[in-house]
Amino acid sequence: MKKITSFHYVSNFLVLFFSVFILTAQEKKTLEATRINTSIKIDGLLDDAIWHELPTYGNFNMYQPGNEGTITEEYRTEVKMAYDDKAIYVAAYMFHPNPEEILSQFSQRDEVFVQADNFTFAINTLNDGINETRFFVTSAGTIGDSSVTLNNQDFGYNVVFECRVSKDNKGWYAEYRIPYNALRFPEVDVQNWSVNFYRRLVKENETHTWNFIENGVGRETQYNGNITGVSNIDPPVRLTLFPFAQGLVTNFDGETESDFSAGMDVKYGLSDNFTLDATLIPDFGQASFDNVRLNLGPFEQTFNENRQFFTEGIDLFQKGGIFFSRRVGNGPSGSVGELAENEEVIEFPRRVKLLNALKISGRTKQGLGVGFFNSITERTFAKINDTVSGETREVLVEPLSNYNIVVLDQQFNENSSISIINTNVTRDGSFRDANTSAFVFNVADKKNHYGASGRAIASNVYENGGVTSGFLSELDIAKIYGNFRYRVGHDFSNTTYDINDLGLNFRNNFNNFVAGVSYEIFEPTNTFNRYRIGFTGRHNRLYKPNVQTSNTYNLDVFFSTVKRLSFGGNLGYNSDTDDYFEPRVQGRFVTFNENLGGRIWVSTDYRKKFALDAGVGYRNYFNDPQKNYFFDFSPRYRFSDKLLVVYRLDYSNINNGFGYIDNNDFNVFLGQRIVTNIENQITANYNFDPYKAIDLRFRNFWSTADYSDEIFFKLNDDGTRTRFDYDTSENNPNRNFNIWNLDLSFRWRFAPGSEATLLYRNQIFNLDEQSTIGYGESLNRLFNQPQQNTVSLRITYFIDYNNIKYWFDKNS
Template sequence: MPSPAARLRFVSCALAALVGLGLPALADDDERPHPEKSVRAVRALTPPKLDGIFDDEVWSEAGRATDFWHLDANNRDPAPATEKTEFQVAYDDEALYIAVMCYDSEPDKIVSRRTRREEEAERDWVRVRLDPHHDHKGGAYFIVGPSGWQKDGVLFDNSWGSDTWNGVWEAETRLSDKGWSAEYRIPYHVLRFAESAEYMWGVTVHRNISRKQEETQWILHREGDGGIASRFGHLTGIEGVSPPTHLEVLPFTLGRSSFAARDDSGSRATDLFGSTGLDLRYGLSSNISLNATFNPDFGQVEADPAVVNLSVFETFFREQRPFFVEGSSVFNMPGVYLFGVTGYSSLFHSRRIGRRPGRFGIPDGAAEISRPDASTILGAAKLSGKTESGMSFAVLETLTAAEYALLEETTTNPVTGKTQRVERDHLVEPMTNHFVARAVQDVGALSKLGATMTAMNGEGFAPAYVGSIDATRRFSEGGARVFGRLAASRNGAFDDRSRGYEGALLLEDWSGTWSGQAYADVRSRGFDTNDLGFTLRSDIVQSGAWGSLVPRRPFFIFRTSMWMVDAHSNWNFDGDRLSRGYGGWGFNTLKNYWESGWAIHRYLDHIDDLATRGGPPMLIPPTWDWRSNIGTDGRRPVKLDAEVSGGWTDGRISTNSRYGVGVELKPASNVQVSIQPSYSTRHDDSQWVENMDADGDGEDDRFVFGELDQDVFDLGVRASLSLTTKLSLQTYLQSFVVNGDYTAFKELAAPRTYSFTRVDQSELSGNPDFSNRSLRGNMVLRWEYEPGSTLFLVWSQNRHGSVDFDNPDFKPLPSVRDSFTDDGEDVFLIKLNYWMGM
């Protein structure tokens, strides 16, 4: 078997060949399919009134684009749209105007759900896509629903889109006996384009008819067709317009009152806090923009869900803070999706910025009273854009404040010699700078070279650096691609610096009826991106392959289907097989628009080199995992979902199962309620408990496990009420109950085995049983009182309690009821921002 180092050399050589040989040959590969359809914009001498009526003079002069198509029931062959759609375009010195008329033979059946901006729901809609650069690679899209709902996003790489961007633009809609209409005003400052005497942009319009599940398109994009922006039609006629250098300023002010959990005396500490801050966006040129925030506050952001994690791996929580979410796609680095135990390595994970303070420990003998939940972000700035030569780039710089924990210590009075308890602040997180940069150079029409760097520096700790280069070679639009990446890291303490490397290689093609992926990934022992990224583990070599079948026509009861098989094998640099297995799964949409899915996987026996938390490797028996789910038609007022999953080891010495249901209610066009209860239970024959140093030499030599019976009940509730498209109320509530009971304690008898010897519970350092409940939730009233300007009223709560161990039986429903009366923290916040465009 080749060594891991040999495999890394293979990956490196393959990447070098890709960069040195494959990419230069693409320099002249610039052919793209350019549709012949075009629409001409006319200049508006007077801006049209946004009302969705189209009675302004300019709309009587503008030409109409018609001839919409859709894919027939076979999801393959083009057919004329069943309902007529047409659009017109106008412009002036400040903005682009688009009028879309959606005729409907049954206007009373138009689905017009009212939600706040960006919130998804089943509805009719119109989507306008624009490519102002006309580079056939990127652009922006703007979606409007009959109720006035809006959503927007950006397009990248001629292959995918992201809704993390939010622009300030306007649209008005109107329902009539002919159908519904949408009238857009898109200011030039939300579009990036270079100055020209006359412009030619890319454009296309899509319309969704919910009741028919029909998406009609001006430029038809068939299933499996590659490319997005390269298939747009042409927008002509715009002239005498200069791209603005635009400044957007968003100052905010807030007030917050926090009520802490009651202390032993029953009193409740109260904290009143006020703050101001500023967000800004500045267009340095038509292609480059700067986003910055000073003293940001994210009090309106939903709290992370409660979880129970007894594994050695960290739990991943997604980013929800607006500054880091908006425009985050520019930092996305194409990775290798790896099936197995550790997933792919992310070089940048923005949740690391502003994390809970804890870099420095507390002195021996001190008791911690409190510490902040997060590090304060003093300021952050993002610079992003694309050069005329085809290089996209993004740079992020942030600064977080020093943070202190409040400690209580025993000291001796030098005069009296008496001991006394004193409180003092202790530095647990220094002022820290975070830096991230990424650049991607287009090479020809289909390929790219990229590079990424991250750095973290602060007072009192050694800096951490990560860098990478990557290359992507596509063979056709939307077709096969080869991706490779080499990365290196340097971090650790001043006196214990470590270096590491990663090499990844991927070949995939998801465009045809038969498609798949093959990958290899090598990470050395010292590779670590967790200062600013997310990597579950290093010292691993991962390899595997997927294969999929996607029937292009409906058959039997299936409208669409995707069935996949996979196999993988992972090992460490000592040659231990860490994971190996195979399986399959599928996703189906039925002809009645129900959805179903299934999965089954077999994991063969393997070595776990982390199970003993620093001790010897341990053998893991073979296991089976499976899952099945079904969901009803999402267009209906009531949608039901159900999922059942489970697993077991050979001989059923360990088992697990989970049962979940979901109910989505839409009692009115502006109300949505989602209720998702789930119950899971598992019996783990060998859950790690603790390590012991039996001979007192300072090194652990006994590795204790126990049989764990664990029950979890999780209830999530979401509700949304949209009084208008600008005024909405959302609430989220999670009640979480977990109970864990350990028995039959034992220690690993020998390395690389699954054999144990008994351990008496009296030898343990404590009782590892646990029984906890929590209630987390927030309620947010959001009013966009002017375009881009918002008022937030927020109430968030975090309550927690535990069950008496004298009566530890798992009782989920009484625990959910009791969680509402548990002690906890309540926070009330009012935040007002005001958008100014200059």
């Protein structure tokens, strides 16, 4: 096999980097911001005298569903911009011939893509064509904000700003106040900023932009217009405090416990463009529940991050994909070790307590992003009981641990970046430590015609006095413009690659190749607003030994009509697949037969009160009795602009499949099974206004793994199976899994940046071996289990140092 060396990656990168072209720049508009000395009342009415004196900017362009077409006078949009020593002010006039027809569904903070028109003020204070802060408002008054950089838009980004809206017989209006502590900009005499404005008309299915954006070429952030006139402003002291208090009462199996906690999140501007975020004495008791499932596979079950500190402003730390935030404060990394014959574990902690965490991030005027992350978790113990003497002892399963990340990210050419990132986990004592480093690049030529991306990662695990090193590399080269596009790529990992102390990887030891082509339209036709057809082929191999594991081919299609009916599907073929992970024994593999299957789906127009998402799929295995069936069904009904209810049903059935059940020193045992999954979810939102809402989130997941046909196998060395009379008396593989979660909350954003949340949570769980019972009987068994009921109240208050300083200065 030809060895992949770092020289190949460097040479490919240099060829692409130096084969840049001169960009024929689209003419950019210019907006002159006006300094004002009079105060503006932010009420959305735009009746302050100053707005009548400022210059108006309009002549918006078509952006979606395509660039073609003109915007008539009756749908025109106009903007005005002003600033003073404390903030930026923006007025937006969205004219409409029939204002009563403007969709205006209520929603809460950051939920801006609902059935309501919206307006976006997008500002780039570095004018680098890459980084941008966006401030949204809907026609119902909901505000939102996001941070945009290259391929990512982060709605976890949250700052405090004001915006109000109003309506009359000519249209609707928005009035912004963006305080300077919500932005990062250099301390210079004259600011070099850029801006664009977006207006989304839901009923008309159009998006208009102030500065023209060419569909299908480059990124939106490269098309901003220029802002002139902003001078002699000083970045304020960016110190904001978010103290919180939380009270909680929990009842479980007849026992009631109560708890009170308090803490604070801090944001501090270390310099013009760098901010420190810290959480002191954190408490994540109101984080959303995890979507737990019955896990029959060889890999750990993972969940999305629901803790705000770890979802806000983490774009830099996600470079290279080697940071998985759920590792911090997750389950212990150690075990209880060998137990005596009469000992048993009576308490093993599910979580490790997070003591504190901080992150520092920012970007220089030269486009260099710098990030530092640190968190500390406390010592955690399991309890062991001696069933003879009755004595208990504690075993340390997680020592005092420190997690660090350092990242440098250099951006250039308004469309490219290269990054270096390092993660480190240090545990006190003789526990496992880890260190991982990555080089990441995402580059394109100046015309945005061709691009390349990739990463090279080195992992090091320190354990038992030794170090185990591993390596992974990825490279993709693609044509990134035009209707017809293509890409080729290569993924490689050796057998010892492991980033799971602070990252997430399920597999190593691979040497895979991929190629894909696609065709899509960027201008609507008479029938379709958009469609895309893509085909991808993969050739998968092991690194050691150098053997093929599978070939896969996938066809994906997506269509969206001018009447907002979307539909599509996928068709996939897998060759015989040698799975080296399912046996759970190093060097062994099981062969899954070739198979063909796919899914088709449809999504109706969300602008209507009733809409439906649905899909159905099937997969057939050749020369094997396994067949997979699955469907999903999700109706939604918008009773009014205040109340939306969504129901979702997911059903899947794997009939006559097989998988791992056990192994000993000599053999791996597999069993034929029927796996059935039924998941019911209900979400309901009642919004009193953009500041107060009642939210209901319900989930019931039922799964069975039924081996009652008693067809068992012994795994052969060549991956095939031989029938075997497996004794289930010692290890019954049948499973009946049922879990119920219900969250009912009332949220009230009672002041800018300040919020109170009252939450009721109900949880029930059951796992047994009754795999042949029906759904109804499984629910009965579930409701016979002890329930956990929790009521909590959390209040967070926003404090701006500048307001305190102003208040004291005024009083003095």
